Each structure stands twice: as structure tokens, then as C-alpha cells.
Amino acid sequence: MRPSKVVAVVTVAAMAAAWGCSRTDERLGSEIGAPPAQFGGMDAEPDAEPDPRELIAYCPSNKCPPGWTTCPGSRFPCDVNLRVDPNNCGACGNACPTTSAGIFSCVEGTCGMTCPTSLFDCDGLVDNGCETSASNDLNCGACGNACPADKPCLLQDPSKPDVGCGCPPGKVNCAGCRDMTADDQHCGACDNQCDPTGGPGAPQYPNMVYGCSQSECGHARCKPYFQDCDSEKENGCETSIVTDDNCGGCGNVCPAGQHCYLNPENNEMPECLCAGDLTPCLRPYEGHSEAQCVDLKSDAKNCGACGVVCEAAASPWMRRDCDYGTCVSRCEENHADCNGNEADGCEIDTRSDPRNCGGCGIVCDAVAGQACVAGKCVVEPCDQLDAGEATR
Numbered sequence: 098m099r100p101s102k103v104v105a106v107v108t109v110a111a112m113a114a115a116w117g118c119s120r121t122d123e124r125l126g127s128e129i130g131a132p133p134a135q136f137g138g139m140d141a142e143p144d145a146e147p148d149p150r151e152l153i154a155y156c157p158s159n160k161c162p163p164g165w166t167t168c169p170g171s172r173f174p175c176d177v178n179l180r181v182d183p184n185n186c187g188a189c190g191n192a193c194p195t196t197s198a199g200i201f202s203c204v205e206g207t208c209g210m211t212c213p214t215s216l217f218d219c220d221g222l223v224d225n226g227c228e229t230s231a232s233n234d235l236n237c238g239a240c241g242n243a244c245p246a247d248k249p250c251l252l253q254d255p256s257k258p259d260v261g262c263g264c265p266p267g268k269v270n271c272a273g274c275r276d277m278t279a280d281d282q283h284c285g286a287c288d289n290q291c292d293p294t295g296g297p298g299a300p301q302y303p304n305m306v307y308g309c310s311q312s313e314c315g316h317a318r319c320k321p322y323f324q325d326c327d328s329e330k331e332n333g334c335e336t337s338i339v340t341d342d343n344c345g346g347c348g349n350v351c352p353a354g355q356h357c358y359l360n361p362e363n364n365e366m367p368e369c370l371c372a373g374d375l376t377p378c379l380r381p382y383e384g385h386s387e388a389q390c391v392d393l394k395s396d397a398k399n400c401g402a403c404g405v406v407c408e409a410a411a412s413p414w415m416r417r418d419c420d421y422g423t424c425v426s427r428c429e430e431n432h433a434d435c436n437g438n439e440a441d442g443c444e445i446d447t448r449s450d451p452r453n454c455g456g457c458g459i460v461c462d463a464v465a466g467q468a469c470v471a472g473k474c475v476v477e478p479c480d481q482l483d484a485g486e487a488t489r
Contacts, residue, residue, distance in 0.1 A: 158477040159466035164206075175468040175475065176449035180206050199226030215258060232260050277312055284309035291315070302333030322359075322367065322385060339367045339385045358388030378403035394421050412442030431472065433457050448472050 161167065161175035168177045168189035177185050180203070183193040187206035194201055199210045199218070212218055212227035219229040219240035229236050235243045237250035238260050244250050248263030255273040264274035271277075271287035281291045291314035295307035299315070304323040310316035319325060319334035326336040326347035336343050342350050344357035344367050351357050351369035359382055360368045370388050371377045377388040378399050391399045397407040401422035408424075410417050414432040417424050428434055428443035435445045435457035445453045451461035454469035461467035461474035468475045 154479045155476040156479040157462035157465035157467035158475045159468055160475065160477060161468065162470055162475060165470050173449045173451060173469065174466065175470050176446075180204075183208070194223055194226075196224075196226035198228065199223075231258075237262050277309075279309050281308045281314075284314050285312035289314075302330065304334035321383070341369075344369050356388075359385055361387045361389060376403070395419050397424075400424050410442070412439055414443040414446075415439070 159174065164178060164180045165175045166177050166179055166189065167174050168185055171177055177189065179185055179187055179189075183201065183203045185191060186193050186203035186208050191208075193203055193208035194210075198216055199212060201208055201210050203209075208223075210218060210223060210226065215231040216227035217229040217231060217236060217240050218227045219236050222228070229240065231238055232250045232252070234250045235241075237244050242262075244262035249270075250260055250262060251264060251270055252273040253259045253261050253265060253268075255275070264270050267278075268274040268276055269283075269287070271283045275283045275287075277283050277285055277287075281293075283289060284291050291307065291309050293306040293308065294301070295315055295317070299307060302317065304320045305317050306320055307315055307317055310318070322337060322339050323334035324336050324338050324343070324347055325334045326343065329335070336347060338345055338347070338349075339357055339359065341355075341357050342348075344351050349369075352372070355369040355372050356377065357367055358370050358377060358379070359365045360370060361382075365382060365387060367385075371390040374392060374394075375390040376393050376399075378391055379386040379388055381387075389399075391403075393399055393401055393403075397417065397419045399405060400407050400419035405424075407417035407419050410426055412426075414429045415426055415434075416429055418427050419425075426439060431446060431448045432443035433445045433447050433453065433456060434443045435453055438444075445457065447453055447455055447457075448471055449469050451463065451467060451469040451474070453459060454461050454474050455472035459474075461469050
């Protein structure tokens with residue numbers, strides 16, 4: 098279809114923000130559309146050839162740019178991007194699969210699958226997703242990495258997801274690889290649990306327990322978050338290391354403006370936290386306080402005060418943000434509330450609506466059937482006839 102001849106020509110300079118069009122005039126000292134500077138006065142060559150770089154006129158277009166199309170279920174022209182739409186990947190109606198063991202996305206018009214942690218797609222079949230566990234003896238940690246019969250695929254450390262064939266040196270397989278020299282649950286042998294009291298007759302000291310050391314139970318040590326800072330055995334582990342003067346260790350003093358808390362992002366280790374404008378939002382943990390350092394001016398889960406949550410918006414395409422300590426409603430990206438009614442949320446998709454293209458009230462040319470793509474009204478170069486008639 099030809100572009101409409103009843104609309105005004107759009108020049109390059111006016112369409113710098115339009116779909117797919119840009120132009121730079123490289124003539125030094127001249128502006129787009131201005132004649133080049135003349136030198137030499139009356140003796141200048143009168144029949145010099147014109148500069149072949151001409152301005153390109155653009156007209157509204159109803160043609161979809163490459164990669165975009167109108168599908169049977171489309172609401173607006175050219176509103177489907179076949180390169181990234183998982184419901185129309187490469188072609189209208191070609192939906193990417195959905196499985197419980199695979200994450201699918203559309204990349205350059207092709208459905209691709211990524212596997213979650215600890216799962217692999219070893220057979221290459223999309224239909225069954227990521228079918229292989231990372232702890233599989235035939236695919237231990239990677240597809241095709243088979244373990245020998247005497248070294249099954251095991252967690253190398255029960256607290257971490259890393260797997261390998263057999264246990265590393267110094268560890269033994271006890272429902273995972275364990276260090277029997279210091280494991281209170283497997284001390285010297287699998288399932289040999291140490292008595293934290295040390296057994297009958299064992300002396301008791303403040304904040305001390307008995308555990309496994311050198312593959313033997315009965316060794317006294319400090320409870321978590323306590324240390325023996327004065328080296329006096331009789332008063333046990335007398336010092337809490339969750340204080341501003343002994344944060345994480347004896348004599349470790351917190352800088353001014355910070356305080357000692359357990360850090361939930363670092364295995365509950367004591368740390369000096371919350372400098373500057375950050376506020377500690379606390380909760381109890383094993384007799385101490387763990388801290389999440391937040392900015393009360395912008396944290397949607399602690400807006401204006403700890404624990405004040407900006408609840409999810411009930412209206413479509415709307416979210417709740419924390420703005421200087423107050424919960425406010427805002428539109429999601431590429432959407433707008435053009436009717437001012439919060440009940441129906443941000444009802445306009447500004448990427449494809451030709452009546453609100455890129456923003457409320459930005460209207461594409463309806464007579465020409467001009468499409469809105471990625472928030473811009475589509476244009477294409479006018480042919481010479483169209484350009485001539487449009488400027489009359």
C-alpha cells in the first residue's frame with residue numbers, strides 16, 4: 098500500500114525521534130536544509146554540480162518494520178515482535194513450550210531453553226525439559242561426566258551445591274562429604290554424635306560447649322557469638338562478639354555511626370553495619386539481632402519505617418513504589434494511565450497504541466493507517482510523486 102498523499106511530508110530533521118530514521122549533514126558550518134557556503138564571489142563556477150546528498154522526505158506508513166507483524170489476535174497493527182514474543186516466536190501462533198523443568202524464552206525468533214540450578218538438558222529433547230539432575234552418577238556436575246562405580250556423585254560440602262565424583266581428600270561420605278575431624282554429628286565415624294555437655298562429670302564453663310576436634314568428642318569450645326578474650330578458663334567465653342566494641346572478634350571496634358549486628362547476607366556473621374543514611378531494620382536471631390540495612394526513603398518493604406510494606410498494586414500494569422518514605426502508585430514501563438482512573442490501572446500500552454504512541458495523546462495518522470511500533474509512529478521514505486503532491 099502506498100503512503101497517504103494527503104499528509105504533510107516529514108523531513109529528516111523533524112523525524113530524528115521517528116522509527117528507523119536519522120541523517121547527519123557533514124557540511125562544515127552549515128545546517129540541515131541550509132545551502133552550502135559560497136566562496137569566490139562573482140567568479141565562482143555558476144554551473145557547479147549540486148551536492149548529491151539530498152534531504153529524504155518521510156511519510157506515515159502502515160507497513161510493519163522488519164521483525165514486527167500483525168497476528169490474528171493483535172489489538173493494533175504491527176504490535177507483535179516475532180523476535181522476542183514467546184507466544185509468537187518466529188511466526189504468529191508459534192508459542193514456546195512450558196515445562197516444570199525448563200525456562201523458555203524467544204531469542205531472535207527461536208525458542209530457547211535454559212535450565213535451573215542443578216538440572217541439565219543432556220538428551221537435547223525440548224519436550225522433557227531439563228531432565229537430568231546434576232548429582233546423577235552418569236552426568237555429575239555436567240552432561241557426560243560419568244563417575245566410576247566406587248566414587249558416586251556426591252555433595253562436596255553439605256552446605257553448598259557443588260558436586261563431584263567421590264569425596265575430596267580429608268572428607269568421608271556420610272550422606273554427603275564430611276570432615277570427621279571436626280563434625281559434631283560425625284566425629285571420627287559416620288553418625289557419631291558428640292554430647293555438647295561433655296558427659297557426666299565434665300566441668301561446665303559459661304558460654305562453652307563440648308564438641309569434636311581431631312576426630313574426638315569432649316573438646317571444650319565457645320558457643321556461637323562468644324569468645325574467650327581474657328584467656329581465663331574459669332569464666333569461660335565471657336565476651337559477646339555481637340557488640341560495638343567486639344564485633345566479630347575481640348577488640349574489633351565499630352566505626353562511628355555503625356553498630357554491630359548479624360548480617361543475614363553473610364551467614365549471620367557479626368559485622369559493623371548501616372553507615373550513612375541507612376537504617377537497621379532488626380529481627381531476633383538466636384538471642385541476637387540481625388540487621389537489614391535499608392534506605393527508608395526508597396525501600397518498598399520498609400517505606401518510611403521498618404516493616405512498612407508498599408503492597409502490590411491491584412490494578413493492571415501498576416506498581417507501588419516508595420517515594421521519599423511514602424508509598425505511591427506508578428505505571429509499569431511502556432504503560433500509561435491516560436484516563437486518570439486508577440481503578441483500571443495503566444490501561445494503555447504505549448508501545449503499540451496508535452492513539453497514544455509513546456505517551457498519552459500522541460496520535461499517529463489514522464487516515465494513512467500509520468502503525469505504532471515500540472512507542473514510535475512508523476514512517477518510510479516518500480517516493481518523488483508522493484513528496485511532490487504532499488508539499489503542494
